[in-house]
Amino acid sequence: MISTAVYDTLFIGQRLQQKIDDFSEYEIQFFAYFSCLLSLYEGNTIDKWEYSFVKTELGSPFSLDIKTALSTLEANNSIQQVSGEGTYFNITGKGTEFFNFNNKMNIVAWRKKYLETACKSISLLPLGVVKEAIISDPVMTSAKNSIKTNLLEESNPATKVLYNQFEALHTALADQYQDLIVPAVVWLESLNPERVKSEL
Amino acid sequence: MIKDQKDIDFYKGVARDLYVTMVLGDYGSDKEHLLIQLTDSIENIYKNLQYKTFKKVFVYISVEEKTKTETPINPNLTSLFSYENLSQLTGQTITIEIKSNGDLQYSINNNFDVNTYRKTCIVYSYSGETKTESFFGKNSDINLRKLPDGDSWFAVxxxxxxxxxxxxxxxxxxxxxxxxxxxxxxxxxxxxxxxxxxxxxxxxxxxxxxxxxxxxxxxxxxxxxxxxxxxxxxxxxxxxxxxxxxxxxxxxxxxxxxxxxxxxxxxxxxxxxxxxxxxxxxxxxxxxxxxxxxxxxxxxxxxxxxxxxxxxxxxxxxxxxxxxxxxxxxxxxxxxxxxxxxxxxxxxxxxxxxxxx
Known part of the structure; x- marks a missing residue:
């Protein structure tokens, strides 16, 4: 049975590859974290996501499960490094077949929506704008100034701030939109420091 | 959980200024796939078209369902079968229609009446004179804020x-x-x-x-x-x-x-x-x-x-x-x-x- 981290890595990798020709571990980590946040927005617990995140020394999100998934996929030739560019990957034919087979499994059905929405965001906002917004979320911002490394712990005051933001966002949008993409991009845009500067 | 009205109003303001919210609010959440098809197409267009040389660029996609044989909204359009063929186009204005099957049609230097098309299409425009880009809803429009990289959100x-x-x-x-x-x-x-x-x-x-x-x-x-x-x-x-x-x-x-x-x-x-x-x-x-x-x-x-x-x-x-x-x-x-x-x-x-x- 496929692990969720492996599935998520292939899902995100495929979408990023369609959009920007390849993907890096750093980018997979970002979009996995963003997908997890979208799941929390809809009321799921962090435990349901099945893997957790810590912060790197740079203050970016990191999951050991995602890193392990990438290593596993590279070892079994489901992904390969882009020639001459050691830190970027492409999905192979074998990886695509593996993904397509597992994409039908019920066990992953519920999480597709969050992965899909996270990846769709870069059709509506530039990739760098999405990235800068995510690292400005209250949990990542708090993590930069903290020795704690675990992200999204329930006991973390920053996680409470995040939930408060989601609650306010829910109310503001008042269930006007069927899909998750509107809350996702509104939240991203709200975090973007350049949006605030442009209004000054 | 305490709901802070200031936060709620803040998010309402952000949503009001965002083109995605305007477009899906006006044309329906079920048109999300068309909006994404449009923005992905703009990105591909800008990889090939010398868009900065035009005074105006219009790109649009119909939100109407196909009930029978698709009739073109604008009969003056020329079909284009590859994004690469955009690179040789020049003129004052260019209008590009994205068909639901992904094909493109374009016209050069024809008048494009936004107020007519916005009733049934999601319309995007870029102005080479002011270096601004906009999305049009049924009654309002939103300018995208400028980025430091260049002129367009879709050409970063x-x-x-x-x-x-x-x-x-x-x-x-x-x-x-x-x-x-x-x-x-x-x-x-x-x-x-x-x-x-x-x-x-x-x-x-x-x-x-x-x-x-x-x-x-x-x-x-x-x-x-x-x-x-x-x-x-x-x-x-x-x-x-x-x-x-x-x-x-x-x-x-x-x-x-x-x-x-x-x-x-x-x-x-x-x-x-x-x-x-x-x-x-x-x-x-x-x-x-x-x-x-x-x-x-x-x-x-x-x-x-x-x-x-x-x-x-x-x-x-x-x-x-x-x-x-x-x-x-x-x-x-x-x-x-x-x-x-x-x-x-x-x-x-x-x-x-x-x-x-």
Missing amino acids: ETHKSLEQALEDYTSNVARYSACPYLEKVWTDKNRVFFKPKPESVLRDSLTYFLKISLRNSEVRPEQVVDKSHPVDIKVTWTIPNDLALIEIKWLGKSIKESGDITSNYTKQSAINRVNDGAKQLADYLDENQKQAPKKTTKGYLVIFDARREYDGTLTQLNRARGMKYVNDNIPLTPDYHTTRPDFAKPVRFFMEPVMSN
């Missing part, structure tokens, strides 16, 4: 290497001050003189450009390497374990509104300033090696060059005066980049003024 080029990013910045941002930050760094509309102390604005422009265009990295302004000498921008990659320290210097003159010169880095003082910057950077690199020895660190000296052949405090220069220093690279003594593998070749961003001829 991403880079894998810092060298590529700096090259892009040199030609497409710094050269013509094509960025919301750089637009505001001048005392005059012809970009002859800087405002006093332009350093932080120049740094913010380059920082934000690198943040949105450089993949796989973290970009941070003003990182302290040691207590007395902060470097201007720090770029970190985790894989590979690399670090770039960017030192910024500017050349030219800055003046107050009164016309009083506040700083003057031209001729010999320009050469001294650049060489001082190179030495500063070499010292930063030595200090950083002590503090972050496990990282592979490289130093980049970047120079915002706004030197002109000035005519007093006149803010209208002819081409000869304005472009006198366009190819004038400052010699470094010592030339660190030839002797130190951790010192990159300096990058000079010549900032072109608006000239009278």
Whole structure:
């Protein structure tokens, strides 16, 4: 049975590859974290996501499960490094077949929506704008100034701030939109420091 | 959970100003796939079309369901079977329709009545004159805020290497001050003189450009390497374990509104300033090696060059005066980049003024 981290890595990798020709571990980590946040927005617990995140020394999100998934996929030739560019990957034919087979499994059905929405965001906002917004979320911002490394712990005051933001966002949008993409991009845009500067 | 009305109002405001919310609010959430098809298409169009040469670009997609054989909304359109064929198109205005099957049709220099099309189509426009882009809903429209990388949200080029990013910045941002930050760094509309102390604005422009265009990295302004000498921008990659320290210097003159010169880095003082910057950077690199020895660190000296052949405090220069220093690279003594593998070749961003001829 496929692990969720492996599935998520292939899902995100495929979408990023369609959009920007390849993907890096750093980018997979970002979009996995963003997908997890979208799941929390809809009321799921962090435990349901099945893997957790810590912060790197740079203050970016990191999951050991995602890193392990990438290593596993590279070892079994489901992904390969882009020639001459050691830190970027492409999905192979074998990886695509593996993904397509597992994409039908019920066990992953519920999480597709969050992965899909996270990846769709870069059709509506530039990739760098999405990235800068995510690292400005209250949990990542708090993590930069903290020795704690675990992200999204329930006991973390920053996680409470995040939930408060989601609650306010829910109310503001008042269930006007069927899909998750509107809350996702509104939240991203709200975090973007350049949006605030442009209004000054 | 306590709901703060201020936060709720804040998000309502953000949603009101976002084109996605307007479009899906006006045409229906079930049209999300069409909006994404439109934005993905715009991105592909901009990879091929010389869009900046047009006064107006319109791209649209119908939101009406196909009930029978699709009849074109605009019978004057020409079919296009490859995005690559867009590269040869020129004109004043171009209108491109995205068909639901992904095909494109276009027309050149025909009038496009937004008010007619917006009733049944999601419409996007780009203005080459004002360098702004907009989405139109049924009754309102939203301008997208400007990005430091260039003109369009859908043409932000991403880079894998810092060298590529700096090259892009040199030609497409710094050269013509094509960025919301750089637009505001001048005392005059012809970009002859800087405002006093332009350093932080120049740094913010380059920082934000690198943040949105450089993949796989973290970009941070003003990182302290040691207590007395902060470097201007720090770029970190985790894989590979690399670090770039960017030192910024500017050349030219800055003046107050009164016309009083506040700083003057031209001729010999320009050469001294650049060489001082190179030495500063070499010292930063030595200090950083002590503090972050496990990282592979490289130093980049970047120079915002706004030197002109000035005519007093006149803010209208002819081409000869304005472009006198366009190819004038400052010699470094010592030339660190030839002797130190951790010192990159300096990058000079010549900032072109608006000239009278």
